[in-house]
Amino acid sequence: MMSSKMKKQPISGYGVSKVLRSRHPDFKEGDLVWGITGWEEYSVIKDPHALIKIQYTDVPLSYYTGVLGMPGLTAYAGFYEICSPKKGEHVFVSAASGAVGQLVGQFAKLAGCYVVGSAGSSEKVNLLKNKLGFDEAFNYKEEHDLDAALKRYFPAGIDIYFENVGGKMLDAVLLNMNIHGRISVCGMISQYNLENLEVEGVKNLFCLVTKRIRMEGFVVMSDYNELYPKFQELAREYLKQGKIVYVEDVVEGIENGGAALVGLFSGRNVGKQVVAVVHE
Amino acid sequence: MMSSKMKKQPISGYGVSKVLRSRHPDFKEGDLVWGITGWEEYSVIKDPHALIKIQYTDVPLSYYTGVLGMPGLTAYAGFYEICSPKKGEHVFVSAASGAVGQLVGQFAKLAGCYVVGSAGSSEKVNLLKNKLGFDEAFNYKEEHDLDAALKRYFPAGIDIYFENVGGKMLDAVLLNMNIHGRISVCGMISQYNLENLEVEGVKNLFCLVTKRIRMEGFVVMSDYNELYPKFQELAREYLKQGKIVYVEDVVEGIENGGAALVGLFSGRNVGKQVVAVVHE
Numbered sequence: 001m002m003s004s005k006m007k008k009q010p011i012s013g014y015g016v017s018k019v020l021r022s023r024h025p026d027f028k029e030g031d032l033v034w035g036i037t038g039w040e041e042y043s044v045i046k047d048p049h050a051l052i053k054i055q056y057t058d059v060p061l062s063y064y065t066g067v068l069g070m071p072g073l074t075a076y077a078g079f080y081e082i083c084s085p086k087k088g089e090h091v092f093v094s095a096a097s098g099a100v101g102q103l104v105g106q107f108a109k110l111a112g113c114y115v116v117g118s119a120g121s122s123e124k125v126n127l128l129k130n131k132l133g134f135d136e137a138f139n140y141k142e143e144h145d146l147d148a149a150l151k152r153y154f155p156a157g158i159d160i161y162f163e164n165v166g167g168k169m170l171d172a173v174l175l176n177m178n179i180h181g182r183i184s185v186c187g188m189i190s191q192y193n194l195e196n197l198e199v200e201g202v203k204n205l206f207c208l209v210t211k212r213i214r215m216e217g218f219v220v221m222s223d224y225n226e227l228y229p230k231f232q233e234l235a236r237e238y239l240k241q242g243k244i245v246y247v248e249d250v251v252e253g254i255e256n257g258g259a260a261l262v263g264l265f266s267g268r269n270v271g272k273q274v275v276a277v278v279h280e
Numbered sequence: 281m282m283s284s285k286m287k288k289q290p291i292s293g294y295g296v297s298k299v300l301r302s303r304h305p306d307f308k309e310g311d312l313v314w315g316i317t318g319w320e321e322y323s324v325i326k327d328p329h330a331l332i333k334i335q336y337t338d339v340p341l342s343y344y345t346g347v348l349g350m351p352g353l354t355a356y357a358g359f360y361e362i363c364s365p366k367k368g369e370h371v372f373v374s375a376a377s378g379a380v381g382q383l384v385g386q387f388a389k390l391a392g393c394y395v396v397g398s399a400g401s402s403e404k405v406n407l408l409k410n411k412l413g414f415d416e417a418f419n420y421k422e423e424h425d426l427d428a429a430l431k432r433y434f435p436a437g438i439d440i441y442f443e444n445v446g447g448k449m450l451d452a453v454l455l456n457m458n459i460h461g462r463i464s465v466c467g468m469i470s471q472y473n474l475e476n477l478e479v480e481g482v483k484n485l486f487c488l489v490t491k492r493i494r495m496e497g498f499v500v501m502s503d504y505n506e507l508y509p510k511f512q513e514l515a516r517e518y519l520k521q522g523k524i525v526y527v528e529d530v531v532e533g534i535e536n537g538g539a540a541l542v543g544l545f546s547g548r549n550v551g552k553q554v555v556a557v558v559h560e
Contacts, residue, residue: 166485185488201481205446208465208497215495217488 011039014070016054016061018280024048032057034064039257041277050221052228056236060248061280066272067246068235070221071099074186075162076231077224079107082184082216083160087112090154092173095164096137097124097247099272100186104162105134106244113160116153118169120267127270131245146172157181163188163215167200174204174213183215247271291319294350295557296334296341304328312337314344319537321557330501332508336516340528341560346552347526348515350501351379354466355442356511357504359387362464362496363440367392370434372453375444376417377404377527379552380466384442385414386524393440396433398449400547407550411525426452437461443468443495447480454484454493463495527551 019031020042027033027048035051037043045051054064066072078100079085091108093101096117105128108115116136117128128137136153143149150158150172157178163170166188177183207213218224238244249269251260257275264273299311300322307313307328315331317323325331334344346352358380359365371388373381376397385408388395396416397408408417416433423429430438430452437458443450446468457463487493498504518524529549531540537555544553 170485185485187489188486199483199486201483202485203479203481205450205465205482206468206479208495209467209499210497212498212503213496215488216493217490218492219489223492 012036013039014065015039015277016064017043017045017051027051027053032061034069039254039275041254059236059239062248062250062274062276063246065274066099066248067103067239067244068232071272072103072235073224073228073231074220075100075103075107076235077220077227078162078184078186078218079104079111079160081224081227082218083162083182085111085113085160089113089159090156090178091115091160091162092150092154092158093117093134093162093164094140094169094173095119095187096128096134097132097271098164101162101164102128102132102247102271103244105132106238108160109133109135110238110243121270123270124267127247131247140169147175150176160184162186167202170202171204174202174207174211177207177211177213179211181211181213183213185215185217186220248274250274250276252276292316293319294345295319296344297323297325297331298560307331307333312341314349319534319555321534339516339519342528342530342554342556343526345554346379346528347383347519347524348512351552352383352515353504353508353511354500355380355383355387356515357500357507358442358464358466358498359384359391359440361504361507362498363442363462365391365393365440369393369439370436370458371395371440371442372430372434372438373397373414373442373444374420374449374453375399375467376408376414377412377551378444381442381444382408382412382527382551383524385412386518388440389413389415390518390523401550403550404547407527411527420449427455430456440464442466447482450482451484454482454487454491457487457491457493459491461491461493463493465495465497466500528554530554530556532556 015037016034017037019027019029019033022028032054033051034054091113093104095101096105097119101117105115105117115134117134118138118140119125119128120141122139125137125139128134138149146169154176158173158176159178159181161173161183163183163185164187208215249271254277260273260275263269295317296314297317299307299309299313302308312334313331314334317325371393373384375381376385377399381397385395385397395414397414398418398420399405399408400421402419405417405419408414418429426449434456438453438456439458439461441453441463443463443465444467529551534557540553540555543549
C-alpha cells in the first residue's frame with residue numbers, strides 16, 4: 001500500500017481497496033480488501049487486522065461497503081441475533097431505505113414477518129413498497145403525529161423495532177411496542193444531525209417497564225465479527241436467487257465525497273450512499 | 281374472604297391477608313396469603329390465581345410484602361437473570377434504600393461486586409454504608425452534577441445499573457456505563473412524581489450504541505413468577521444466616537396508608553414502606 005503523505009489524519013470509513021504493496025504475510029499485491037481505510041486515493045494501513053480479504057468478485061465491488069459488508073452484517077446480526085424474530089411478528093424499520101434498513105426489511109419478509117418502513121421522501125417510500133418488498137411504508141416527514149401513523153400501520157402493535165434514528169420516532173415507537181418487544185439499536189441518525197445542537201430527549205422510556213421491552217445497542221464489527229463468513233454465504237445466495245435486492249446511490253469522484261456525507265443528514269441519498277474513488 | 285361492600289374499586293397493591301372464607305379448593309379458612317389485594321380491611325378476591333400461600337411464619341409477615349415478596353423477587357430476577365453479574369463487576373443502584381434497592385446491593389456484594397447506591401437523604405446514605413453493606417453511597421440531592429458524582433465513585437465505569445428512577449440519573453449513568461454494560465429497569469419513580477407534569481427526556485441514549493448496552497424492562501410477577509420457590513429458599517437462608525438484612529418503615533393503620541403512599545414520592549420513608557392494617 002502507498003501513502004499519500006498527508007500530514008493530517010484523513011477521515012476514515014468503510015471502503016474497498018486494492019493492495020499495492022505489502023510486507024504483511026496475509027496480504028499480497030493485487031489483493032482486494034474491505035474495511036476501514038482513509039477517505040483518500042492511497043492509504044497506508046498500519047493495522048490491517050480489521051481488513052477482510054474479498055474472495056468473490058462476481059458482484060460489484062461496492063457491495064462490500066454495503067450488502068456484503070458492515071451494513072449487511074449489521075442488518076443480519078441486529079435482526080437475527082438481537083431481535084430473535086418469529087414468523088408472523090410485526091417489524092418496524094426506520095431509515096428503511098438506507099444500507100441497513102433495506103436489508104432488515106427483506107430479512108424480515110424472508111422470516112415471515114409483517115414489515116413496515118419509514119423514510120423521508122415519496123421516492124424512498126415507493127422504493128420500499130415496490131422494489132424492496134416492504135408490506136407498507138410511509139414518509140415520516142408527512143406525518144404530524146408519528147404515534148397516530150404507527151397506530152395506523154400497526155393496529156396490533158410492534159414486536160420488533162430496528163432503530164436507526166432515535167428521538168421523536170423512538171418515543172412514538174415505544175408507545176406502540178407490544179409486550180416483550182425487542183429494539184435493536186445500531187444508530188440514531190436524528191441525534192447526529194449537525195443542525196440539531198440540542199439533542200431530543202426520549203420521554204417514553206417507562207414503556208420499557210410496562211411492556212417489558214429489551215433494547216440493545218451493538219457495534220457489529222466488534223460484537224459479531226465472527227458471523228461474517230456465515231452471513232456472507234447466506235447473503236450471496238439470497239442475491240443470486242433474487243431473494244434480496246440492493247439499492248445503491250453512487251457518487252463519482254472523491255472530490256464529491258464530502259457533499260455526499262453531508263447529504264446523508266438531509267436524506268438526499270436514495271439507497272446506500274457510495275463514493276466511487278476509482279473503478280477497476 | 282369477605283367484602284367491605286364498597287361501591288368504588290379500591291386501590292390495590294401487594295399485601296398479606298388471612299383467608300376468612302373460601303370456596304376455592306386451594307385456599308381454606310385461616311390460610312395466610314400474599315399478593316395483590318385491595319387497600320381495605322376486608323377484600324373479595326375473585327381471581328385468586330395470583331395469590332401465593334405463605335408457608336413459613338417464622339419471619340414477620342410483612343416480609344412477604346418485601347424481602348420475601350414481589351420486591352425481593354424483583355431484586356433477585358432483575359439482578360441475577362437480567363444483569364448476569366460477574367465477580368468484580370461494578371454495580372450502581374439508584375433508590376438504593378428502597379425495598380428492591382437494598383436487596384440488589386446486598387445480592388451484588390454476595391456476588392463479589394463493588395456496589396454504590398444513591399438515595400435522597402444522609403440518613404439513607406448512612407443506612408446503605410453502615411447497615412446494608414454498600415461499598416459507597418451518596419445523596420443525589422447534594423450532587424449538582426450527577427455525571428461528576430458517578431465518575432468519582434466509578435473511575436473505572438459502571439458494568440451494571442439497577443434502574444429505579446429514570447430521568448436525569450439515567451442520563452448520567454449512560455455516560456458512565458462500560459462497554460457491554462447491562463441496565464435492568466423495574467421502575468422509573470422520578471417519572472411518576474405527581475409534581476412533575478412534564479416528563480424529563482433522556483438524552484444520552486446514543487450511549488446504547490457506542491457502549492453496546494443492553495437495557496431491559498421487566499415486571500417480575502409476570503415474567504419470573506416461576507423463580508419464586510427457588511428465590512424464597514435462598515432469601516430465607518440468607519436472612520437466617522445474617523447474610524442479608526432488611527429495613528422496613530412501618531406505618532400503623534389503614535387511615536395512614538394514603539399519606540404513606542404520597543410520602544414515597546418525596547422519599548419520606550426509610551426502607552420498605554409498609555402499612556400495618558392489623559396485627560396477627
